[in-house]
Amino acid sequence: MPRNIIKIEINNELDAVLAYKRAMQLSENLGVAMVGQTKFATAVSEICRNVVEHVGCGQIALNVTEEAGTHYLEAVVTDRGRGIADAECLVQDGAGSFHSRGNGLANSRKLVDFFDIESSPEKGTAVTLRLRLPRNAPVVTKSVADKWLQHFEYETSVSPYAEIKKQNIKLLELLEQLRLRNLETEQQLQEIRRLNKQLHTSNQEISQLLEEREKKNLLLQKINKELDSFAHTVSHDLRGPLQNINGLTLALEACIKANHLGEAEEMFPMLRQQTYKMDRLITSILAYSLAGHSSIPKKVIDIHILLHLVITSLSVPANFKIEVDPDMPVLYTQEVYLYQVFSNIIGNAIKYHDTPEQGLVEIKYKLLDDFIEFTIQDNGPGIPQEVQENIFDMYDTGASLGRTDSTGLGLSIVKKIILEKGGRVWVTSAGRGSTFVFTWPVAELVPENQD
Amino acid sequence: MEKIPILRMGPFLLVTIQVDLYDQLALNLENDLISSISKTGAKGVLIDISALDIVDSFMGRILSNIASMSRLMDAGTVVVGMQPAVAITLVELGLKLHGVYTALTIEKGIALLQQQFTLRTSGQEEDTSSQDE
Numbered sequence: 001m002p003r004n005i006i007k008i009e010i011n012n013e014l015d016a017v018l019a020y021k022r023a024m025q026l027s028e029n030l031g032v033a034m035v036g037q038t039k040f041a042t043a044v045s046e047i048c049r050n051v052v053e054h055v056g057c058g059q060i061a062l063n064v065t066e067e068a069g070t071h072y073l074e075a076v077v078t079d080r081g082r083g084i085a086d087a088e089c090l091v092q093d094g095a096g097s098f099h100s101r102g103n104g105l106a107n108s109r110k111l112v113d114f115f116d117i118e119s120s121p122e123k124g125t126a127v128t129l130r131l132r133l134p135r136n137a138p139v140v141t142k143s144v145a146d147k148w149l150q151h152f153e154y155e156t157s158v159s160p161y162a163e164i165k166k167q168n169i170k171l172l173e174l175l176e177q178l179r180l181r182n183l184e185t186e187q188q189l190q191e192i193r194r195l196n197k198q199l200h201t202s203n204q205e206i207s208q209l210l211e212e213r214e215k216k217n218l219l220l221q222k223i224n225k226e227l228d229s230f231a232h233t234v235s236h237d238l239r240g241p242l243q244n245i246n247g248l249t250l251a252l253e254a255c256i257k258a259n260h261l262g263e264a265e266e267m268f269p270m271l272r273q274q275t276y277k278m279d280r281l282i283t284s285i286l287a288y289s290l291a292g293h294s295s296i297p298k299k300v301i302d303i304h305i306l307l308h309l310v311i312t313s314l315s316v317p318a319n320f321k322i323e324v325d326p327d328m329p330v331l332y333t334q335e336v337y338l339y340q341v342f343s344n345i346i347g348n349a350i351k352y353h354d355t356p357e358q359g360l361v362e363i364k365y366k367l368l369d370d371f372i373e374f375t376i377q378d379n380g381p382g383i384p385q386e387v388q389e390n391i392f393d394m395y396d397t398g399a400s401l402g403r404t405d406s407t408g409l410g411l412s413i414v415k416k417i418i419l420e421k422g423g424r425v426w427v428t429s430a431g432r433g434s435t436f437v438f439t440w441p442v443a444e445l446v447p448e449n450q451d
Numbered sequence: 452m453e454k455i456p457i458l459r460m461g462p463f464l465l466v467t468i469q470v471d472l473y474d475q476l477a478l479n480l481e482n483d484l485i486s487s488i489s490k491t492g493a494k495g496v497l498i499d500i501s502a503l504d505i506v507d508s509f510m511g512r513i514l515s516n517i518a519s520m521s522r523l524m525d526a527g528t529v530v531v532g533m534q535p536a537v538a539i540t541l542v543e544l545g546l547k548l549h550g551v552y553t554a555l556t557i558e559k560g561i562a563l564l565q566q567q568f569t570l571r572t573s574g575q576e577e578d579t580s581s582q583d584e
Contacts, residue, residue: 013473021471024504038505038536039543045507107508107544 002065016048031137040131043108047077050104055081064140072130083119241278303328310342320359330446337417349378371439383429467499477513488524495564501532518550531560
């Protein structure tokens with residue numbers, strides 16, 4: 001089993017020189033005497049020069065091999081030429097002459113212990129030379145061979161050409177490695193690009209989701225706020241009838257205790273009226289709460305009748321006058337909305353009046369291009385300029401006006417409803433008296449000729 | 452371009468081959484030597500091959516060529532400092548270095564050339580016979 005030690009590509013004469021130098025060094029390493037070394041190296045040189053001269057390129061492999069118990073240093077020189085016709089004949093005949101190809105073969109044959117030539121037009125030529133190694137030749141293990149190779153690597157004295165060739169080979173190897181690494185990098189780059197793209201898309205998706213979430217959050221916050229104000233509204237509006245019921249039950253109790261059964265009996269319809277009112281309110285408020293989500297069914301409403309209902313539901317003090325313009329429109333709209341608006345504004349006018357015995361509230365309406373404008377004017381104490389701005393905001397009441405029975409929700413409910421309907425609400429007040437104005441979409445006006 | 456230096460030593464030229472010969476280098480050496488001989492009128496060429504590990508048929512041919520050319524230019528050629536192993540190899544190969552004299556050292560080579568030189572100046576007939584060794 002031959003063990004290869006070194007392979008050298010032969011492309012020119014300097015490679016042939018390198019080949020015989022290596023052959024010499026190896027035979028020296030293997031303990032061959034000087035003459036033996038020289039003979040073998042000369043033989044190698046002859047064959048390699050042949051290759052350079054007649055074929056141009058080939059390869060030499062220097063091996064250590066064994067046959068029938070004898071160890072040999074072996075040089076196998078191969079080329080890819082068209083082969084040598086009648087190689088055996090050339091080997092025999094060419095001896096001693098300087099000029100034919102045969103002389104190289106014949107010469108080298110004389111110098112080695114074993115010579116073999118195989119040649120075919122297809123496979124080219126392979127020449128095997130063997131040099132018998134002395135008995136005390138070192139055993140060539142892989143590590144030994146590697147050490148020699150390393151030695152060859154570091155040895156610079158052979159020739160500048162060998163050095164250049166060595167470096168060239170190294171460079172070529174490096175280039176190949178670089179090419180491979182480049183390919184790898186290219187692949188990795190593509191992978192990275194792909195991942196980047198993916199990341200980009202998922203990023204976009206995420207930002208879209210975030211945006212959606214933000215929107216939903218805002219919506220949720222709005223709904224939450226509405227829910228909050230709704231709770232306040234409920235408590236605010238339910239308090240009135242509840243207080244009435246409370247008063248009535250107290251009166252009822254007193255009557256029963258005093259055994260005035262006749263009077264007590266009269267109170268029951270009043271009680272029922274209050275509960276009925278409360279029920280109506282609850283129904284209305286529920287409907288109102290649904291306004292943000294789904295529309296409350298509209299119906300035809302005569303404002304006169306509505307205002308009458310509102311005024312009767314409010315506890316109007318004696319002598320407190322409420323004048324309603326006889327010319328009031330009929331609207332096709334949500335009753336509960338209008339009811340709430342009028343009830344709150346008129347209720348406020350009554351509640352905050354400083355001289356209720358002379359109180360006067362006038363309710364008018366005007367038809368504009370796009371809106372119906374309702375005006376509720378009172379002769380109350382008026383509203384200071386600095387309060388007017390925030391009067392429609394939730395909680396912004398009470399303290400400044402010195403009242404404790406106000407929840408401060410009334411006008412905020414009004415504002416909410418008006419905004420919901422796409423209208424405006426404002427107040428003007430200078431000195432005594434305030435005027436609340438709100439607009440309602442003209443589209444909901446029922447033409448008079450339909451009545 | 453690599454060049455093999457040619458030194459002048461009195462009437463002779465000294466060439467020390469320390470690098471391995473290849474075609475172009477050998478061709479250059481031949482040219483340089485011939486022009487040097489013609490320029491200097493040197494009567495002999497000493498080629499020191501003590502640094503060569505091997506002399507194969509190619510190098511043998513070069514040496515032989517140089518000797519033939521020098522002879523045509525009326526100068527003798529002596530190869531000196533051949534390694535014993537190289538000599539043995541040459542013998543085993545059966546290579547004959549036609550027209551080449553050999554000497555062990557440069558001094559002996561010079562002596563050989565001087566002897567030839569004097570021989571030649573004394574008589575032309577002996578000259579030709581001694582060259583065909």
